[in-house]
Amino acid sequence: xxxxxxxxxxxxxxxxxxxxxxxxxxxxxxxxxxxxxxxxxxxxxxxxxxxxxxxxxxxxxxxxxxxxxxxxxxxxxxxxxxxxxxxxxxxxxxxxxxxxxxxxxxxxxxxxxxxxxxxxxxxxxxxxxxxxxxxxxxxxxxxxxxxxxxxxxxxxxxxxxxxxxxxxxxxxxxxxxxxxxxxxxxxxxxxxxxxxxxxxxxxxxxxxxxxxxxxxxxxxxxxxxxxxxxxxxxxxxxxxxxxxxxxxxxxxxxxxxxxxxxxxxxxxxxxxxxxxxxxxxxxxxxxxxxxxxxxx
Amino acid sequence: xxxxxxxxxxxxxxxxxxxxxxxxxxxxxxxxxxxxxxxxxxxxxxxxxxxxxxxxxxxxxxxxxxxxxxxxxxxxxxxxxxxxxxxxxxxxxxxxxxxxxxxxxxxxxxxxxxxxxxxxxxxxxxxxxxxxxxxxxxxxxxxxxxxxxxxxxxxxxxxxxxxxxxxxxxxxxxxxxxxxxxxxxxxxxxxxxxxxxxxxxxxxxxxxxxxxxxxxxxxxxxxxxxxxxxxxxxxxxxxxxxxxxxxxxxxxxxxxxxxxxxxxxxxxxxxxxxxxxxxxxxxxxxxxxxxxxxxx
Numbered sequence: 286x287x288x289x290x291x292x293x294x295x296x297x298x299x300x301x302x303x304x305x306x307x308x309x310x311x312x313x314x315x316x317x318x319x320x321x322x323x324x325x326x327x328x329x330x331x332x333x334x335x336x337x338x339x340x341x342x343x344x345x346x347x348x349x350x351x352x353x354x355x356x357x358x359x360x361x362x363x364x365x366x367x368x369x370x371x372x373x374x375x376x377x378x379x380x381x382x383x384x385x386x387x388x389x390x391x392x393x394x395x396x397x398x399x400x401x402x403x404x405x406x407x408x409x410x411x412x413x414x415x416x417x418x419x420x421x422x423x424x425x426x427x428x429x430x431x432x433x434x435x436x437x438x439x440x441x442x443x444x445x446x447x448x449x450x451x452x453x454x455x456x457x458x459x460x461x462x463x464x465x466x467x468x469x470x471x472x473x474x475x476x477x478x479x480x481x482x483x484x485x486x487x488x489x490x491x492x493x494x495x496x497x498x499x500x501x502x503x504x505x506x507x508x509x510x511x512x513x514x515x516x517x518x519x520x521x522x523x524x525x526x527x528x529x530x531x532x533x534x535x536x537x538x539x540x541x542x543x544x545x546x547x548x549x550x551x552x553x554x555x556x557x558x559x560x561x562x563x564x565x566x567x568x569x570x571x572x573x574x575x576x577x578x579x580x581x
Numbered sequence: 582x583x584x585x586x587x588x589x590x591x592x593x594x595x596x597x598x599x600x601x602x603x604x605x606x607x608x609x610x611x612x613x614x615x616x617x618x619x620x621x622x623x624x625x626x627x628x629x630x631x632x633x634x635x636x637x638x639x640x641x642x643x644x645x646x647x648x649x650x651x652x653x654x655x656x657x658x659x660x661x662x663x664x665x666x667x668x669x670x671x672x673x674x675x676x677x678x679x680x681x682x683x684x685x686x687x688x689x690x691x692x693x694x695x696x697x698x699x700x701x702x703x704x705x706x707x708x709x710x711x712x713x714x715x716x717x718x719x720x721x722x723x724x725x726x727x728x729x730x731x732x733x734x735x736x737x738x739x740x741x742x743x744x745x746x747x748x749x750x751x752x753x754x755x756x757x758x759x760x761x762x763x764x765x766x767x768x769x770x771x772x773x774x775x776x777x778x779x780x781x782x783x784x785x786x787x788x789x790x791x792x793x794x795x796x797x798x799x800x801x802x803x804x805x806x807x808x809x810x811x812x813x814x815x816x817x818x819x820x821x822x823x824x825x826x827x828x829x830x831x832x833x834x835x836x837x838x839x840x841x842x843x844x845x846x847x848x849x850x851x852x853x854x855x856x857x858x859x860x861x862x863x864x865x866x867x868x869x870x871x872x873x874x875x876x877x
Binding site for chain 2: 306308310311313314316317321364368371373374391392393394396397399400401403404405407408410411412414415418419421424425427428431432434435436437440441443444445447448449457458461
């Protein structure tokens with residue numbers, strides 16, 4: 286996966302993520318920590334927190350001081366995967382090459398561990414605000430994360446994704462799913478980093494546009510990898526979207542156009558980043574090149 | 582239910598709660614609002630937000646200004662009920678005398694509407710902090726709510742409740758379930774009101790103790806009503822705890838001792854409140870008398 290800069294950030298995040306669910310009062314809390322950590326420490330790519338981390342670094346912010354925000358974003362992402370995999374949702378037995386949470390611990394514990402991760406993400410953010418209550422930009426960052434994870438963001442996208450299975454939808458609805466289900470949390474990851482680094486409103490807008498195109502392209506790439514990818518390399522079942530009657534970008538546009546459009550979104554992202562002057566965007570340029578070449 | 586003071590607060594909260602899930606971008610969001618409001622506006626007692634509301638009033642705080650906090654607490658409570666009712670959890674077809682969410686809209690939408698309510702609760706709190714970022718006590722209130730709703734609070738209690746079904750547990754574990762699953766969110770409702778009214782640390786501690794005893798007694802009363810109550814009046818199935826192999830206070834202590842201990846907790850609550858001088862606790866005294874007499 287990607288380059289050394291990515292892997293270093295990923296390792297740092299993994300180390301920090303490990304420190305949250307370790308305290309317990311009794312054997313049940315101990316076991317519940319295990320259940321949560323099974324999903325949280327399951328070898329994920331950490332794309333969202335890495336994007337947050339590297340954006341803070343590029344904007345010359347304090348990376349160490351903000352690692353907890355990176356972790357809270359990953360917890361939101363992980364909860365959404367646990368709930369998505371449930372039999373009532375996408376009914377997926379595997380996640381990242383391992384049995385999904387409900388297959389190992391049962392549905393009740395999978396639901397509750399998702400709930401606990403979502404709740405913990407916000408506990409972390411409130412603690413952060415409590416420690417730095419004079420930092421108004423930090424509050425902006427937290428608001429954005431919660432807003433983009435909610436019913437007009439990630440959850441909203443998931444709702445339409447599920448509700449439209451096995452039926453055809455309009456282009457607007459397809460766009461709504463991709464923007465909300467996938468792009469919003471990626472936008473939140475990058476733009477909240479801009480907030481904690483006290484970026485100007487003008488630059489925040491540019492960062493938001495760049496992040497939107499990265500997030501959008503990410504879903505398009507996911508869609509065509511589900512068709513052409515190798516499940517061993519991707520670490521989850523392939524051909525699943527079609528079997529579930531999912532409305533993917535590929536379904537309406539074919540593989541070639543999906544690839545082409547993903548490429549174009551990535552180019553757009555690059556162009557917006559270049560408008561944010563005075564920073565070294567190399568990490569993002571490398572990521573964009575990597576994503577362009579990610580055929581499987 | 583209770584007296585005029587209670588009903589007035591309840592009506593105010595209902596009115597305000599109604600204003601959250603009304604905006605939509607497309608027919609799917611419109612439908613999802615309906616699904617959320619089906620559970621949220623389902624004629625609940627509103628105990629937790631009423632406790633918050635009346636505490637703010639008694640402490641001479643600004644009730645209107647803090648209605649959104651009351652609503653966020655009710656959203657956390659409602660999400661927990663939706664998830665608790667799922668087939669994988671308590672498998673309850675009825676809630677407040679009506680079909681539960683998953684019976685009407687299916688499990689996927691029930692899970693997602695619970696997720697959306699939990700997330701929205703925190704969106705509300707971040708917005709509040711954003712508007713009043715100089716109010717450090719407000720941040721304390723939000724932290725407490727999130728903390729007591731999480732894996733060392735309400736969710737933790739629910740985990741042990743589910744994990745210990747059909748088996749016997751120690752007194753410590755029974756106490757853990759009652760304290761966390763039920764008392765914690767009730768404590769958060771009352772004590773967060775103390776925070777937004779800028780109470781001293783000393784008085785916060787007394788309020789916390791009073792709230793603990795109210796919350797604890799509330800679960801004890803619920804336990805014996807499940808055995809002796811009339812399902813038409815309570816609005817949910819009775820005898821359910823036993824059928825589910827739940828570890829209730831009644832199971833270990835019998836009905837009479839449960840009643841007696843609930844009574845004692847309520848007396849303790851009253852005594853702690855009386856130590857908080859300079860305020861008129863009549864509403865709580867009436868509530869305590871009402872709870873003592875609530876035989877069905």
